[in-house]
Amino acid sequence: MDLQKMNKVLHNVERELGNALISTDVWNIADAESIAGYNSQPIAVALFNQITGYINEALETGKYPKLDKYYILDLQDDKMVLVIPFVEFVWEMLIDTKKARLGILLNTTIPGIIHSFEQMMAE
Amino acid sequence: MNKQTILIVEDDKKVVELLKETIEEIGSGCNIKIAYNGKEAVEIFEKEKIELALLDIKMPVMDGVQVLTELHNRKIWLPIIILTAYSVKDIEHKLLEFGIVDYLSKPLDIPKLKKRIKEVLKNREQKDSISGMSLAAILQVLEMEQRTGVISIKTDKNSGRIFFKKGMVVDIDAEGLSPEEALGVLLDQASKDQAISIEYLEHRRKERINKSLTEILLEASRLLDEDKKEGDKGQKEVKEEIITPKIDKQDIAKEIKIDIQKLSNLIDRSKEELGDALISAQIWSISDGEMFVGYNQQPEVSELFTQITAYLNEALNTAEFPQLGKYYVFNLEGKKLSVTIPQGDFICGMLIDSKKTPLGLLLKVVLPGLIASFEEAIAS
Numbered sequence: 001m002d003l004q005k006m007n008k009v010l011h012n013v014e015r016e017l018g019n020a021l022i023s024t025d026v027w028n029i030a031d032a033e034s035i036a037g038y039n040s041q042p043i044a045v046a047l048f049n050q051i052t053g054y055i056n057e058a059l060e061t062g063k064y065p066k067l068d069k070y071y072i073l074d075l076q077d078d079k080m081v082l083v084i085p086f087v088e089f090v091w092e093m094l095i096d097t098k099k100a101r102l103g104i105l106l107n108t109t110i111p112g113i114i115h116s117f118e119q120m121m122a123e
Numbered sequence: 124m125n126k127q128t129i130l131i132v133e134d135d136k137k138v139v140e141l142l143k144e145t146i147e148e149i150g151s152g153c154n155i156k157i158a159y160n161g162k163e164a165v166e167i168f169e170k171e172k173i174e175l176a177l178l179d180i181k182m183p184v185m186d187g188v189q190v191l192t193e194l195h196n197r198k199i200w201l202p203i204i205i206l207t208a209y210s211v212k213d214i215e216h217k218l219l220e221f222g223i224v225d226y227l228s229k230p231l232d233i234p235k236l237k238k239r240i241k242e243v244l245k246n247r248e249q250k251d252s253i254s255g256m257s258l259a260a261i262l263q264v265l266e267m268e269q270r271t272g273v274i275s276i277k278t279d280k281n282s283g284r285i286f287f288k289k290g291m292v293v294d295i296d297a298e299g300l301s302p303e304e305a306l307g308v309l310l311d312q313a314s315k316d317q318a319i320s321i322e323y324l325e326h327r328r329k330e331r332i333n334k335s336l337t338e339i340l341l342e343a344s345r346l347l348d349e350d351k352k353e354g355d356k357g358q359k360e361v362k363e364e365i366i367t368p369k370i371d372k373q374d375i376a377k378e379i380k381i382d383i384q385k386l387s388n389l390i391d392r393s394k395e396e397l398g399d400a401l402i403s404a405q406i407w408s409i410s411d412g413e414m415f416v417g418y419n420q421q422p423e424v425s426e427l428f429t430q431i432t433a434y435l436n437e438a439l440n441t442a443e444f445p446q447l448g449k450y451y452v453f454n455l456e457g458k459k460l461s462v463t464i465p466q467g468d469f470i471c472g473m474l475i476d477s478k479k480t481p482l483g484l485l486l487k488v489v490l491p492g493l494i495a496s497f498e499e500a501i502a503s
Contacts, residue, residue: 047442054434055453062427065455072486073435074448106483 001089002120006036009116013093014038016109020100022079024093029053029085041094044081048092052085069114082110086117127174127244128154132164132190133206134182141231142177142206149237151244161185165193173201175243177236180207200275200284202243202322206231242325272322276309283309286328292339293330302332306343385500386416392496393473394418396489400479402459406471406497409433421474428472432465449494452486462490466497 006026014021023039032049034040052067059066070084078098082105084091091113095105131142136159143155156171158164162185167173180187187205194200205226227236274285276297283297283305297305332339386406393404405417407425409432414420435447453461458478462485464471471493475485 043442044444047438047444051435051438054438055431058427058431058434059453059455062423064424064427064461065457065459068454068456070454072452074450075439075445076448077445079445079448102487103483106486107481110482 001035003036005116005120009113009120010036010038013109013113016104016112017093017095017100020096020105022094022096024091026089026091029088029090035089044092044094048081048083049090052083052090056085070110084110084113084117086114087121089117089121091117126154127151128156128171129240129244130156130158130164130167130173130176132158132161132176132182132187133179134159135179138179138206138229138231141233145233145236146240149240151241153244161187161190161193164190165197168194168199168201169197175240176201176203177240178203178205180205200273204236204239204243271325273326273328275322285309286326288326288328288330292332294328294332303339303342306339383415385496389471389493389496389500390416390418393489393493396492397473397475397480397485400476402474402476404471404473406469409465409468409470415469424472424474425470428461428463428470432463432470450490452482460485464490464494464497466494466501469497469501471497 010024010026013024021038023037023041023044025034025037025040025045027034027045027049029049029052032046034042034045052071055071056067067085069086070082072083073081074097075081078096080095080097080100082093082095129146131139131146133139133142139157139159143157146153146155153174156167156173158167160182164176164178165185168176178187178190185193187207191203194203206229207226208229227239271288272286274287276283276285283295285292285306286294286296292302295302295305295309297308300308389406390404394401401418403417403419403421403424405414405420405424407414407429409429412425412429414422414425432447435451439446447465449466450462450464452463454477455461458476460475460477460480460482462473462475464473480489
């Protein structure tokens, strides 16, 4: 993982989402340690590392289609968490839905992050 | 109709011929079986699937009423048209107990007989088999739609029938229990793994119930509670071995509170708004996984997403993170989106083709409307 590129993508996300971005972390699944982030939240890293593992296992056990590029949880207090697992990494964002321009988030930011992730991993 | 079988149970060979000709004239292509006495008839009923029986009452060896009793004891239920040369009044009360379709006096009114046979066969063809929907919910739908017919439930332990006329439950028959007790047993059994079948046909079942559906559901619940308490006191009777009361008042109340029509409307609305992007949709109860309504239902989904929802709630709560809100979405392999909307004791789950629905449209336009409708249906 090229951390310099990773941080560049992260800054772009911060700029696109502005104050709607409450926190974000990127971590390695194996050790659940954040390698890049903004308002980094170790609890969120541990929590969503665990949740992502559970979802993957449950879908597989249930013989349901596997998780692909992301999942979204609508949370109370006008918050939303977006999780993008990618091979051995996970990118998680906690977003204020009152402040977020969801159109940009869903149609530009998410595809952009996934594309950048794919590019970084391919390099 | 060509796979259906009609059994003629009649000792008079001339009448048998007349009945055979009548059935053949209808041109239904049915198989016709003949039994010349009640005993032969019972043997055929045991071995073969019969869609309709034309049953004479006065016969040697075993008469028609004895046949009905045997069918009742063996829990074999099917539409029966009684043919009799005798005063029906004398046996009417017995016949009504069996929920027969009709009784015709000899000499037979052939046009009327043909009409009744056609009706029954048509209804048997259209027989609805339902699984994954609670019995209480089915009764509510039938009440709303003011349907007439019979629901049959058969399990390893119990079986019974519920007779309804114009949406009103008029009698419930199971194990010789009172209608309320019988309903308790059937609700309990119907919540398990067997299918419930419904036949929409005119019947002449005598009315034994004159309460609203809500009243009888609550009464069934109360009686089950009482039986359970008596059992706890060591006063268990044989009857209680048949009744396994696992439904409590909360379950019944839950089932009568939910507005099935609104849930159906919700599914219809999903279909309208998502068009062919909607692969499947279903609404189920978290507590027992019972499916209420659905489109292209996937029974395995309810258990899976009930577990995932419970896990998410617990994990978020334990981590003191903001709690799960109104929905969650999984982007799945094969260009699919799984949308889950937990609402109180219920979950609405949908599988959507992500190629056909932009995520923004789904989350900003479609989902808020569906969630509002779901909340309204549950609250009502």
